[in-house]
Amino acid sequence: MPVLELKNVSKSYTNKKVISDVSFSVNSGEIFGLLGPNGAGKTTLLRMFLDIIKPDSGAINVFGGTLDPDSKDRIGYLPEERGLYKKSKVIELLTYLAQLKGIPKKQALENAGNVLQSVGMYDQKDKKVDELSKGMQQKIQFLASIIHNPDFIIVDEPFSGLDPVNTKLIKSILLKHKKAGKTIVLSTHMMEQAQTLCDRILMINEGRVVLYDTVESIRREHRNNSVILEFKGEMEALDGLDSVQRIAEHETFVELFLKDGKDTQSLLGELVRRVEVLRFEQSIPSLNEIFIGIVESGTDE
Amino acid sequence: MNKSLTVARHEFLNTIKRKEFLFMTFVFPLFFILLMFGSSLLFATTFNQDHTIGYIDRTDSFVLPSKNVMDLPAMGPVEATNHTIDFVKYTDTVEAREDIRSGKLAAYVIIPLDYLKTGNIELYSSKRGMNTATMEISSELSETIITTLLNDKVDEDTLNRVMDPVNIKEFNIDATGESREKGISEILSEFGLPFITGMLLFISIFSASGYLLRGVAEEKENKVIEVLLSSLTPMELLTGKIVGLGMVGLMQITIWMSVGTMGAIYVLPILVKSSLLLLALVYFVLGFLVYASIMAGVGAISGSLQESQQFAGIFTFVAIAPIMFMQILITKPDGFISIALSMFPLTSPVAMMGRIAATDVPLYQIAASILILVVSVYFVIVLSARLFRTGILMYGKRPNIGEIIRFMRSG
Numbered sequence: 001m002p003v004l005e006l007k008n009v010s011k012s013y014t015n016k017k018v019i020s021d022v023s024f025s026v027n028s029g030e031i032f033g034l035l036g037p038n039g040a041g042k043t044t045l046l047r048m049f050l051d052i053i054k055p056d057s058g059a060i061n062v063f064g065g066t067l068d069p070d071s072k073d074r075i076g077y078l079p080e081e082r083g084l085y086k087k088s089k090v091i092e093l094l095t096y097l098a099q100l101k102g103i104p105k106k107q108a109l110e111n112a113g114n115v116l117q118s119v120g121m122y123d124q125k126d127k128k129v130d131e132l133s134k135g136m137q138q139k140i141q142f143l144a145s146i147i148h149n150p151d152f153i154i155v156d157e158p159f160s161g162l163d164p165v166n167t168k169l170i171k172s173i174l175l176k177h178k179k180a181g182k183t184i185v186l187s188t189h190m191m192e193q194a195q196t197l198c199d200r201i202l203m204i205n206e207g208r209v210v211l212y213d214t215v216e217s218i219r220r221e222h223r224n225n226s227v228i229l230e231f232k233g234e235m236e237a238l239d240g241l242d243s244v245q246r247i248a249e250h251e252t253f254v255e256l257f258l259k260d261g262k263d264t265q266s267l268l269g270e271l272v273r274r275v276e277v278l279r280f281e282q283s284i285p286s287l288n289e290i291f292i293g294i295v296e297s298g299t300d301e
Numbered sequence: 302m303n304k305s306l307t308v309a310r311h312e313f314l315n316t317i318k319r320k321e322f323l324f325m326t327f328v329f330p331l332f333f334i335l336l337m338f339g340s341s342l343l344f345a346t347t348f349n350q351d352h353t354i355g356y357i358d359r360t361d362s363f364v365l366p367s368k369n370v371m372d373l374p375a376m377g378p379v380e381a382t383n384h385t386i387d388f389v390k391y392t393d394t395v396e397a398r399e400d401i402r403s404g405k406l407a408a409y410v411i412i413p414l415d416y417l418k419t420g421n422i423e424l425y426s427s428k429r430g431m432n433t434a435t436m437e438i439s440s441e442l443s444e445t446i447i448t449t450l451l452n453d454k455v456d457e458d459t460l461n462r463v464m465d466p467v468n469i470k471e472f473n474i475d476a477t478g479e480s481r482e483k484g485i486s487e488i489l490s491e492f493g494l495p496f497i498t499g500m501l502l503f504i505s506i507f508s509a510s511g512y513l514l515r516g517v518a519e520e521k522e523n524k525v526i527e528v529l530l531s532s533l534t535p536m537e538l539l540t541g542k543i544v545g546l547g548m549v550g551l552m553q554i555t556i557w558m559s560v561g562t563m564g565a566i567y568v569l570p571i572l573v574k575s576s577l578l579l580l581a582l583v584y585f586v587l588g589f590l591v592y593a594s595i596m597a598g599v600g601a602i603s604g605s606l607q608e609s610q611q612f613a614g615i616f617t618f619v620a621i622a623p624i625m626f627m628q629i630l631i632t633k634p635d636g637f638i639s640i641a642l643s644m645f646p647l648t649s650p651v652a653m654m655g656r657i658a659a660t661d662v663p664l665y666q667i668a669a670s671i672l673i674l675v676v677s678v679y680f681v682i683v684l685s686a687r688l689f690r691t692g693i694l695m696y697g698k699r700p701n702i703g704e705i706i707r708f709m710r711s712g
Binding site for chain 2: 077
């Protein structure tokens with residue numbers, strides 16, 4: 001049973017269509033990436049999952065039904081627009097937010113202590129939020145989304161504004177939750193993070209779905225039958241290769257585009273006779289490259 | 302509903318810890334009491350001094366008494382006291398002036414030759430501190446002059462009537478036709494109480510709904526709202542806030558009322574009927590609900606705290622109307638304006654309290670105004686919840702009138 005399912009969801013503001021006929025589902029236990037450029041409609045989609053905004057048409061099912069108060073309590077949400085009560089004490093704030101998720105006060109207080117400990121911020125529990133650094137506030141906000149141990153975690157740009165150490169920390173917490181069988185939707189435009197974390201992704205551009213598959217098959221599907229080569233020798237040595245139709249020169253390597261019907265094995269055979277091969281790998285585009293390609297060309301498919 | 306209670310508790314506890322709340326609730330009435338006590342104390346002490354007044358009588362026909370004992374009645378914390386005014390005869394202005402400079406005299410008066418024709422008497426004093434006693438000197442002089450002028454010409458009763466000609470005693474005729482003398486406490490209850498109750502009602506409705514406006518606008522500004530809405534519905538959030546802050550307002554008005562009642566009993570014997578207090582409570586709750594819901598809606602559609610306060614100013618203006626019209630409410634409690642103000646939901650709580658204190662308002666009118674309030678509360682809450690839901694996530698830009706109306710319809 002999918003944790004989240006959207007069927008033909010559309011939404012317009014005033015006269016602009018921000019989401020057009022989007023359908024997809026998120027499976028239990030996976031990390032699902034929601035990708036797209038700024039203004040693609042990611043945040044609108046997330047808000048619709050949580051019934052903060054209602055779709056104009058289409059259906060959204062969470063945990064196999066429409067969103068009710070109980071299922072809301074099983075969701076943790078980190079909005080992109082970060083916001084905390086600046087004058088509240090860290091521990092009190094976290095306890096309050098946990099209580100709003102239906103956790104009894106005593107348990108909420110205990111959870112708050114635990115999550116603070118997990119990111120090494122227990123010492124700061126009695127500080128006021130505005131006494132903390134930006135990065136620390138970010139972490140508190142993230143903790144607020146997992147304090148009630150939700151089954152379904154929705155995080156919008158969880159790494160923005162974090163240093164590499166904290167990015168790693170948040171990543172490891174997300175992976176720990178995945179291991180525990182939780183489902184995670186990660187909305188971001190940081191493709192490297194999505195590529196390493198996500199099992200499947202949905203890419204939207206201008207409110208439309210442009211990609212929807214596992215990261216692996218998307219990358220395989222978008223490879224352009226080329227090989228990355230680093231070698232010792234002169235460029236001229238590569239002239240007239242049998243299986244190559246075109247060569248693109250980059251700073252430290254060249255990219256060889258194979259002719260139809262030729263494979264990497266025969267190319268490698270040709271190459272070893274001509275130059276000393278330092279690196280030879282099939283070029284699989286990163287999500288980043290695919291993303292840029294799609295956005296720049298307007299729409300794909 | 303459970304979550305609304307959590308929100309209500311949180312809002313209540315957080316608000317009563319705010320400095321503004323503590324100030325408004327405790328320091329403000331304390332300040333008010335100090336002002337009242339202070340002014341009566343000041344009044345008492347300035348009059349409490351013994352003065353020596355010189356006089357030069359050019360007509361040579363008056364003899365002013367040397368020791369005048371002035372009695373002051375007890376007033377609040379100040380006990381009844383007396384002090385004396387001494388009149389000393391001088392023949393020469395130079396000497397009198399000298400004595401003023403040396404401090405021996407507080408002032409001197411000159412009764413000019415043509416006094417009988419003009420009635421003018423000149424009072425000379427150093428600038429310091431004499432002004433307050435002018436009235437006393439004047440009344441003391443009048444008494445002596447009247448006695449001197451009329452002595453042997455009229456009998457004693459006539460003399461007394463000339464000095465104190467009109468002495469009004471007020472009577473109330475009640476429903477049974479019996480007449481009863483009006484005491485000072487009744488006069489004060491009639492005129493002071495509506496004003497004070499109205500003022501308190503106004504201030505507590507506004508400070509409580511002001512917290513709501515602030516809370517909503519701040520949550521919108523610092524974006525907490527999205528986290529909250531991922532946990533509960535806009536209606537639950539709004540209900541929780543209104544209940545929590547309503548409790549704050551109730552607590553505030555209770556503290557004020559008890560301090561005020563205790564203070565009033567101490568200073569003046571004011572009659573406060575418990576049925577009146579109950580009605581004040583009903584009007585507080587309903588009035589607060591109307592304004593709180595409006596404020597929540599306003600907070601939700603404005604872009605920033607500052608902007609929302611500007612919007613709210615319009616409603617403050619409407620709400621203060623009955624206080625501005627208090628004169629009319631008290632003097633013409635059954636006139637058209639008074640009845641209209643006590644029916645219109647935005648002004649009825651304060652206006653009706655004013656009318657009730659001033660006259661016997663027909664029961665059906667009270668019932669009607671409460672009914673109108675209840676119905677308005679319902680509609681305002683529904684509309685505000687819709688505005689809240691749609692407006693709350695719009696950052697930076699303010700919706701135009703058309704959009705606001707559409708929010709209200711769709712929600």
